[in-house]
Amino acid sequence: MGLGRFVYTPILPLMEAQTGASPQSTAVVATFNYLGYFLGAVALAIWPRFARSPLMLRASLVALVASEVAMVLAVNVPWWSAVRLIAGVASAVVFVYCAGAVAGTASAGIAFAGVGVGIAVSGVLVVGLGEVVDWRSLWWLSALLTAAFGWFAWGVPPGASRAPATSDGAPRAGVAGWSLGLSYFLEGLGYIVLGTFLVAAVATGGRSWEGPAAWVIVGLAAAASPMIWARLRRYRSAEALLVIALLLQVVSAVLPALVHGAAAAAVSAVLFGGTFIGAVMLSMEAGADIGIPRSAAVLTAAYGIGQILGPLVVAPMLGDGYDAAFLTAGGVLVVSAVLAAVAGRARPAPVTGPV
Secondary structure: OHHHHHOHHHHHHHHHHHHOOOHHHHHHHHHHHHHHHHHHHHHHHHOHHHHHOHHHHHHHHHHHHHHHHHOOOOOOHHHHHHHHHHHHHHHHHHHHHHHHHHOOOOOHHHHHHHHHHHHHHHHHHHHHHOOOOOHHHHHHHHHHHHHHHHHHHOOOOOOOOOOOOOOOOOOOOHHHHHHHHHHHHHHHHHHHHHHHHHHHHHHOOOOOOHHHHHHHHHHHHHHHHHHHHHHHOOOOOHHHHHHHHHHHHHHHHHHHHHOOOHHHHHHHHHHHHHHHHHHHHHHHHHHHHHOOOOHHHHHHHHHHHHHHHHHHHHHHHHHHOOHHHHHHHHHHHHHHHHHHHHHHHHOOOOOOOOO
8 A cells, every 4th residue: 555555756756757747737646646545535434344344455455556557558637637546545445444454453563564665665666767767667567566565465354343432332532532533634634745745845956866765764764663653552542652753743844844955854754754654553543442433434534634635735835945835734733733632631541551
């Protein structure tokens, strides 16, 4: 899922250069991917049985690979948009299914690390081959690698259902649930600004490989971070760690706006990669512990809305560079952290690990 969904980001500059597609057009294509992710999550919230269906997982894995192959069949923005919409839906199904499969288990950190590995592999592809092959070849290679990863995931069993965390057995969100949902919505809005524009900001005025190289750093940090957050989870509640992750992500957003240069960009990439998957994992666990009905799908839908709105909110700020967009993302993430703290305090009996 990390490779099939996020490889568009490092390949994008080559697609624009070699096809003549404008940044405005390719931004529309990206938005359709976010829309697909949202629609997939909403569908799973409405029909939760599909969130635990191995058949849906396998169909989505196939669709994700097919979407990468389909990108090379035409140079056409409406076609690309439709293809990336399908990729977004498939990504949501894969994510929600796998999040449910590992929720509350010791395997959660390892499983969520896979997204970071996929991101890192997508960046390595472009850094290593971007000056040797064209954009179509990179999509073909990405499809082959996604299929290889998908083969290993083919037989992942669904997770066990978790009972609602309420005294009478009736699921209800309450203040904690609503606060967490709003926090995760804002995390989606803030994180996607970095996820969409960090590579472009690093590449501006630099060499062609520097942007994809920053994406590799993001991926490597994202691959390592879930195990770190999972280990810390033994000592603190998911909500408390979520606040820390979001505040670190604030630093990753504002740093490149306040301090320009390769060193600041590298630190930002590490902090961004080290927190956004952790925030996802911790939010999923907190939602299940609080007792939000169909928590993985509902939270993913809220996150998806944020992703759709993020680029639209900052688009008017991009005329003079990316600084204003990154500072805005930082402000959004501060509010997200405050709401995560409210969720932690509002939960009557927060689950904490042994100390």
